[in-house]
Amino acid sequence: MITINNAVVSYREDVALRGVSLSVKKGELVGIIGPNGAGKTTILTLVNGLGKLLKGQVQVLGCMLNNGCPSYLRRRIGYVPQIHNIDPRMPVNAREVVMMGRYGRLGLLRRPGILDRQVVESLLSLVGMSHLATRPIGHLSGGEQQRVAIARALAQEPDILLLDEPTTGLDRRARVEIMALVNEIHRSRNLTTLMVTHELKTASAICNRLVLMKEGRIWSQGKPEDVLQEEVLDLLYGDENRVVNYF
Ligand SMILES: Nc1ncnc2c1ncn2[C@@H]1O[C@H](COP(=O)(O)OP(=O)(O)OP(=O)(O)O)[C@@H](O)[C@H]1O
The missing domain is CATH 3.40.50.300 (P-loop containing nucleotide triphosphate hydrolases)
Incomplete structure (x- = not known):
């Protein structure tokens, strides 16, 4: 491998x-x-x-x-880099961050479809973040941000x-x-x-x-x-x- x-x-x-x-x-x-x-x-x-x-x-x-x-x-290859301080004003929520991980498969210009949304929802659930999906990423705790980062890496199905x-x-x-x-x-x-x-x-x-x-x-x-x-x-x-x- x-x-x-x-x-x-x-x-x-x-x-x-x-x-x-x-x-x-x-x-x-x-x-x-x-x-x-x-x-x-x-x-x-x-x-x-x-x-x-x-x-x-x-x-x-x-x-x-x-x-x-x-x-x-x-x-x-899914990569979860070390998380450093995320600016609390960053205007993206947890669900959007996980969807970003999907763009490698989608290509930048294609819009996410039902399947992509389903993948994102199931990953949010897998990492225990469904209930915080709409919270801005910078307003999550370090452990929650890490869960989102893992889901993002998995979104491309590596x-x-x-x-x-x-x-x-x-x-x-x-x-x-x-x-x-x-x-x-x-x-x-x-x-x-x-x-x-x-x-x-x-x-x-x-x-x-x-x-x-x-x-x-x-x-x-x-x-x-x-x-x-x-x-x-x-x-x-x-x-x-x-x-x-x-x-
Ligand atoms: N982008 C870079 N530019 C210059 N030197 C670098 C760069 N990245 C790493 N290094 C140097 O290469 C060496 C190895 O770094 P690396 O980050 O791989 O170590 P590490 O074992 O992951 O360390 P840590 O536990 O501190 O993250 C270090 O001496 C580091 O200073």
Whole structure:
């Protein structure tokens, strides 16, 4: 489904990935963990066809992405970016945001039809947001905005779901709920899911595999119970270990 081979990515003087190889099989839920600046988000951008490779290859859904991602393929990859502060004056409501996710399939000039509206309503229901569908996006809580962002990514009916720290800034209860939702969606919609997260405990409960990254390299990977040893976490995070949600 996804094969990254010896990828090197740099942003001017910063080298974000220093020769990363990673394969993800159909149906896997893979968690990418590691300290800030490890290169986790950069892996997601490569799979989404937005990254610039200095070296190496990326193959997604049978297509080589070295020269960007063709739009028919982009539609098969749902991306939930990290949410930053949304301007409360933003004049779109939750339902409209989810519909925006449909435009990749519709094309910009086609108007949404009954089927599109049905898809949007069923996604709002799936993520538990039907009752807040008409509320402006900037007036929702962080957890609610995250639910809307997940529904938006699913609106294009992707095969691959990429999530970048979907629980950042949320309280404990909302973090647990979002991780449970990710798990449910992954399984019920037969997705292949790649998620960057700092939720080590919940991630180890729901992911088939964890990939530990540091300084642009894959440090270790495997079943959560095999890789999440306390001494590995100490090495991986150093002092930062205290701020990740594990123990
Ligand atoms: N657009 C950019 N321009 C310049 N440097 C960048 C850019 N994006 C990322 N970098 C750098 O590349 C490195 C890897 O960044 P990346 O965002 O992939 O890490 P990360 O593991 O996702 O970090 P975080 O947990 O903080 O989100 C960092 O040193 C970062 O400063």
